[in-house]
Amino acid sequence: MxxxxxxxxxxxxxxxxxxxxxxxxxxxxxxEIINYESFGKEIIADDAVAAKSMAQHYKSMPVGDSINSKMIAKVTDVCQAKGCWMTLDLEDGSEVMVKFKDYGFFVPKDIKGQDVIINGKAFVSEISVDEQQHYAKDAGKSEAEIALIKEPKKTFSFEADGVLVVQ
Structure with a gap:
């Protein structure tokens, strides 16, 4: 029994x-299964920091300091010449300028408004007037808008070694 x-x-x-x-x-x-298009180094989507959280990290960093990071954010602008840089919304009124490691890859020029996951090095830098004007020209800004750029500015930057674009 x-x-x-x-x-x-x-x-x-x-x-x-x-x-x-x-x-x-x-x-x-x-x-829902999310599909990504990958650029640069192969990365995975997990463990990405939200843009708003990353904004807090940036605000506490002095010029010249850097941290390795992975973040997810919405694209606000892309280089229209060849996709060699993009800016992302940090959801607190600020943006981060993203360039690609060793100029080794580019992203599509039509991803404005889409979410991306980037992996690499976050840092705070100061951008010269000439460089700001170059970026404004690449972004298709008018000559009048470009002429208004007269002072260097502290900016949040990111050197990405890999990018995933949400499709």
Whole structure:
């Protein structure tokens, strides 16, 4: 009789595990699968810091300091000459200027408004007037807008070695 009870308990336990496994499979199927287009070094999407959180890191960093990071943010602008830089919204009114490591890859010029995940080095720098004017020209700004740039500015920067663009 003891063995019969033990057998019944084992069967019930195995059956309950099977039901749980089926429920987990159904839940996994319901999760939306996000496809990414990859540029540069192959990276994975997990562990990316939200843009708003990254803004707090930037605000506490002095000029010249850097940290390795992975973040997800929305593209606000892209180089229209060849996709050699982009700016991302940090969701607090500021932006981060992203360049690509060793000028080794570019992103599509039509990704403005899309979410991206970038991996690399975040740092705070100061951009000269000439460089700001160059970026404004690449972004298609008017001559009048470019002429208004007269002072160097402290900027949040990122050197990306890999980018994932959400499709």
């Amino acid at each position: 003891k063995y019969f009870r033990l057998l019944i308990i084992c069967i019930l336990l195995l059956n309950s595990c099977k039901k749980k496994s089926e429920e987990q499979k159904q839940a996994a199927e319901e999760i």
